[in-house]
Amino acid sequence: MNKYFAPLILFLFSAVPAFSQNIRIQIVAPKEFKGRKAILLTREKGFAAIVHSIKLNSDIFNLEIAGDLVPDLYQLHVSQVKGSLFFFLEPGSKIQLDTTDVSKSIVTNSKSNPEWKLFQDNLQKPYDQRINDYSQGEKRARKERNADSLNFWVDKQAVEKEDLVKKTGEYIADHPDSYVSLYLLKINWYAFKNDKLFERLAKSMAGHRTYKFLEEKNRKTEKSGVLGHNL
Known part of the structure; x- marks a missing residue:
């Protein structure tokens, strides 16, 4: 086993x-x-x-x-x-x-799995490989107690993470009728909650529980935004 x-x-x-x-x-x-x-x-x-x-x-x-x-x-x-x-x-x-x-x-x-493979092959796996490389660089810098090198590798990871978030948002926007996009928006909600991505999702997915979950999240975000604006 x-x-x-x-x-x-x-x-x-x-x-x-x-x-x-x-x-x-x-x-x-x-x-x-x-x-x-x-x-x-x-x-x-x-x-x-x-x-x-x-x-x-x-x-x-x-x-x-x-x-x-x-x-x-x-x-x-x-x-x-x-x-x-x-x-x-x-x-x-x-x-x-x-x-x-x-x-x-x-x-x-399956309709969704080719879309999932597209996201994995084009975005997630290259990101994982680069993050792994940068993490190894960070470990070496820590071992050598090289502050400049350490900052370099830490910054590289931060930029890479921001880039993945950006590209994930672009993927969702480009595939509004995909259940992969629905899933990605759910697990990255706090990164995208103010980007109006939910409104771009196809209504054909409205019966899915994740769509309903995000709809409620989006409603609360909009309500808090209005309240904050009026304070």
Whole structure:
């Protein structure tokens, strides 16, 4: 069992939400994987996890999920296989499981996942690589007690983080009908709450719980802004 899977089993719980519906997905795995456990869960800082524990006894799985909670970002773990897959779970999604590294599994039959891959490949992964490089530079500077070098690497990280926020906002604005944009706006709300990005989201997503959550957040932001202006 890989080092990430065991702790998850100890702490995760599964709850069927009210007004749930069957969301059918497909996970294709070789015969030798039959009976292995898999965990599907949402992983968002500041939000309660929604967890599903399944056994790979077949390719087709019907998950009981509230209809207003999909599409959304989920994480897939499989026992005895390293890595985890972040993907947008939506009805009809098909996962071709990579048997050596779950993170390399391929997701098809999904509108949101190509959009998620676009964001990851063009923005998030290059950012992560640069931040890692700058962090290594910071560690060397601290070890050498070189103040000028330390400030250089710290400043590089700060600029990089600001640039990612800017580019994330541009992505949301350029993809107003994407559930990826809806997700990104939720997890970055405080960075964008005054940028009027919520108003640019497509009304076709208004039935999603995240949209309703952001709608309420936006209403409170506008109200506080008006009150602040009148003080």
